[in-house]
Amino acid sequence: MQDSPASELPSEGPIPDWWRHWWRRQTPTRQDRYAMLAPLAAVLLFLAAIVSAFWYLRLEEMDREQEAVKRDVEYAQQRMRLRLLERQEQLMRIARDISNKEVDAEEFIVRAESMIAQYPELLMLTWIDERRKITASYAAPSLHSNQIRASGEVLRPGETETMYSLARDLQQPVYSQPAAGPDSSGLLQLHVPLADQGKFGGVILGEYSIDGLLRYGVPAEISAKYAVALLDGKNRVLAGTSVPPRNPAGQLLPWASQPNDYEVPVSPVGNGLIVRAQAYRTGLGVIGSGLFWLVGALSAMTAWMLIANWRHTRRRMQAQQALMAETNFRRAMENSMLTGMRALDMHGRITYVNAAFCQMTQWSEAELVGRTPPFPYWPEEDRDLLMARLEDELKGRTIQGGFQVRVKRKDGTLFDARLYVSRLVDAKGNQTGWMTSMTDITEPTRIREQLQASHERFTTVLEALDASVSVAPLGSEELLFANKLYRLWFGGRAGGHLQMVATAGMSQPRPNDESLDHVDHFVGLPTNTLTSAGSENAEIFVPELGKWLEVRSRYLNWVDGRLAQMVIATDITARRTAEELAAAQAERAQSASRLITMGEMASSVAHELNQPLTAITNYCNGLVSRIKSKQISEDDVLAALDKTARQAQRAGQIIQRIRTFVKRSEPNRTLSDINVMVTEALELAEIELRRRNVRLSHYVAARLPHLMVDPILIEQVLVNLLRNAAEAIEQAGRPAGRRSVEMRVVPKQIDEQAVVEFSVLDSGQGLAPEVMERLYEAFFSTKAEGMGIGLNLCRTIVESHQGRMQAENIYNGSEVAGCRFSFWIPVSGATNPIVGKDAGVTIT
Structure with a gap:
């Protein structure tokens, strides 16, 4: 097809001027494309119009069917509602007669037999008193023997219990659906409460067959037109039939025909019982229409012929466009490369350079292509070396890993580059020259020099440390690193490293049992990031050196990926x-x-x-x-x-x-009994307290644990605190009734740690603020003859046992009523409670 010139368009006719101007501005290629697309678009629009018309008619038909189904289902629901209300009213009359004592058990059975015979959907009527005992019951002959309730029985636990209680509480009829057993179909129960002189007297339980309710409650004309079913609140079919999907394989198609259904709850049961009707298929639908298929086939054939003609026209331009695209792509790829490319012929003349090569050397392509050695980007002082290298290249003696040279830019500056040379082969497999790639390595060279200088500084620092540093892999006697002090102490072998690790107890055990062949021998090592794992500390004595060393170890990943252990040893x-x-x-x-x-x-x-x-x-x-x-x-x-x-x-x-x-x-720390320590301290302190006419009371809690302490030192602290309390009372000049000291020993929890607290409370004048600040200062005392080492020594003893000591004034309003000294000792993890006498108070 030849391009249609724009001048051939008719100048007269109904076409607007703006359309003619737009058409003339298009290129011949675009005019051909539009000329081919216009008939195809017209055919597609015609097909879309036909489909829309069929679709609209089908929607109208479906709406009419839906309205008919809705109307018939509501009519059936009304019929079922009236039937249920009539049975409910009859049961309520029976309940009212029973409440008025007009009906006994025999009369109830007569009425129940009459109702069940008259209304087939009723299966059983049961009279249940207020104690859930069955007074009378009558069932239809069709019921299974397991479902019949006998008079005098008591309802089984759980049977209608919830609805029975609900009817008792509401005093109104209640509908329910019990779970169907293996020998019974779905049932509907109605609980009608009985009133006995204003009190709850039981229920009348009527049980309907849901299948019978559907059969006799739905009009025959509706059952003939639709598939009617009764559903529960979870959309499970209780009775009736359902219409399967008409086109299961085409559910995703917009024209797939679906069942026309409608559902509504059955009143007065509520949402627990729903009636649903589904219309049977009566027409072929859009897909079954012959006219639809005929129009579709003609439209598809016309569209296929137009597309085939259009594709044939486009093939003429594809080769030229592909060639242009390939050329542009290769040019863009060459210009976007960061590596400089240079091509030489067999005589060493430059035949090609890319944009990256020109950007590196600052020489243009015109200035480089056609040049022969020496090239302008060669430094003058390196020309002899570069000429020798070029001669080796032309003779085929190339270096496999490339070589490093200096390159001069047009402005005279130099940079480092690495050149890689390879043969240049044409499409026929003949060598036509040499291809050289050039990479600027100025920045990597600078970084490598910085890393080398940093490594030298790091090594110098480690060698000058006054601590031994060694690194060895786990499971091997190889020594990966050792500084100067380590080599001075242990030589250049890993024996000293392993000795320190073993002495400090930091080595990792390995299973020796043959049954543990598949156990990882690195079990127990830290599984988190090794560089953030906590270090282990220990103090050891090395006889060979005659030194005490503080050893710290840490796991790390060595540069080759192996798991290693670093040990730092300091002379202490x-x-x-x-x-x-x-x-x-x-x-x-x-x-x-x-x-x-x-x-x-x-x-x-x-x-x-x-x-x-x-x-x-x-x-x-x-x-x-x-x-x-x-x-x-x-x-x-x-x-x-x-x-x-x-x-x-x-x-x-x-x-x-x-x-x-x-x-x-x-010092001798043993597991000591607190009662023994307190008793001996009191015996020593009571002499001083009696001399000063001070009354002592003490309280020791029962079942206190043993403490890992030196008992003599703890007794010394208690005696000192009791003596200080007696002296404070005497200095305060308290009368005889107020001269008392109280000591308490009780267990506590401090900072989530189990401790035993010792406290001494006196009734003296307390401590002044300036005295409180200097209370534990060495050689400071408030007594004229005091030496000032008592409390300081007491606190030292307590802290040596990992405890704490404190003092505080006791106030009675604004007046100081005494002072309280207390200290606590942590409980040893290996202690057991003492099973002794009950705690008590002793007054001296």
Whole structure:
């Protein structure tokens, strides 16, 4: 087909001027395209008009069918509603007669038999009293024996229980649908309540056959025209039939014929019972119309012929367009490449350069194509080297991995580049030259130099560390890295690394049992990101070095992907020596504090010892005088000697307790009984409290756990706090009724940790704010003769047991009524509660 010139368009006729102007502005190719598309569009529009007309007629027909179905279903629903209301009214009359005592069980059975015989949809009538006991029941002969209820029985648990209770509560008839059993079809139950002198007297239970309700309630003319069914609230078919889809395979087609149906709830049952009617198919529809298929076939044939002619015309232009597109694509691809491309012929003359090569060298394509060596982008100082390389290329001696050169831009600046040379082969397989690709590697070279400098700095820092650093892979004796100090201590092998890991207990065990062949030997290692895993710390002693080392380990992924363990060891020998000296000093301070405490209590202890000694002297003098006068019997002598022995034993216990308290000993933490510690501390402190006329009360909670402590040190803290409380009361000058100290020992939860709290509460003047700030300061005391180390030492002892100590004033309104010192000790995880006596209060 030849292009139609625009001048051949008729100049006269009904075509508007704007259409002619638009047509003349189009190219001949576009005019041909529009000329081919116009008939095709006309045919498609004609086919669309025919389809729309058929579709509109079909919709009108479906609307008429839907209106007819809706009208007939509502009529059937009204018939069923009236039938149900009539049966309901009859049952309500029977219920009213029963409530008025006009009907007994025999009369009820007579009426039930008459109703069931007259109305086939009724299956059974049952009279149930207020105790759910069946008074009378009559069932249709068609019912199965398992469904018949006998008089005198009690309804089984769960049978109509909900609706029975609902009818009792509402005092109105209630419909329900019980689940159908294996031997019965669907039922509809009606519960009509009975009233006995204003009270609930039971129900009349009428049971309908849903299938019979459909058969006798729906008019015959409607059953003949439609597929009528009764559904429950979940759209399950209870009775009747349903029309299957007319075109299951074509449900997605817009013209697929669907069943024409309508459904409505059956009143007075409600949404629990729905009547649905589906119209039977009466026509062939649009798809069955011969005229539709004839018009469609002619339209399709016409469209196919137009399309075939149009495709034949377009094939003439496809080859030319494909060639132009391929050429443009290859040119765009060459211009978009970031790698510079250069082609040489067999004599070394440049035959081609791409845009990236020109952009790198700042020389244009015209300035480079046709040039022979030396090329303008060669630096003058590298020309001899580059000429030798070019001669090797032309002779076929190319380097497989490429080589690095310097390239000069047109403005004289230099940059680093890597060249890759390959043979240039034409379509016939003959070599026509050499193709060279050039990549700017200035930035990668700079980054590589920076990484090398960074590695050197990192190595220098690690070598200068005063800690040993070593890295070894798991499961191997290879040493991946070791700094200078490690090599100085352990040499260049992994033995020192493995020794530190094993001594610190950081090595990972591996299963040796042959039955665990498939167990991962890395079990137990951290599964999260290794670089964020927490480190392990330990302090070990290395005999070969004679040093204490603090060892920290961490898992990491080595550069080759292997799982490795890094160990950092720091020499802490000087720190350990200082800690041992500090511990010795603290021990001596504790012993000195106990001696000072006993020195301050010397007068009280002397007074306490004087009483048993005086009693011993009196008993001995009395015995001597009575023996001389021969006025004593053997029993009196034995009684006096027994009392003398008890007094001597008492004095010995006082001296032994004081010796144990002041005796210097090594710290010995054991699982200690709290009751024993408190009792011994109270016995020591009671001497001082009695001397100062202070009353002591204490409370120890029952079933306290054992504590992992040094009992002598805890007793020292308690004695010190009790003595301070007695001195504070004496300084305050409290009257006899208010001179009291209270000590409590109770379990607590502090920061989600189980602890035992010891508290001492006095009735003194409390602590001033300036004293509270300096309370635990060494050598600070509010007493003129005090040394100021008691409370500081007490807090040190408590904190050495991982506990805390605090003091607070007790207020009675605005007046300070005393001070409370308390400390707590965490409970050891291996302790068990003590099964002892009940807690109590002791007053001295």
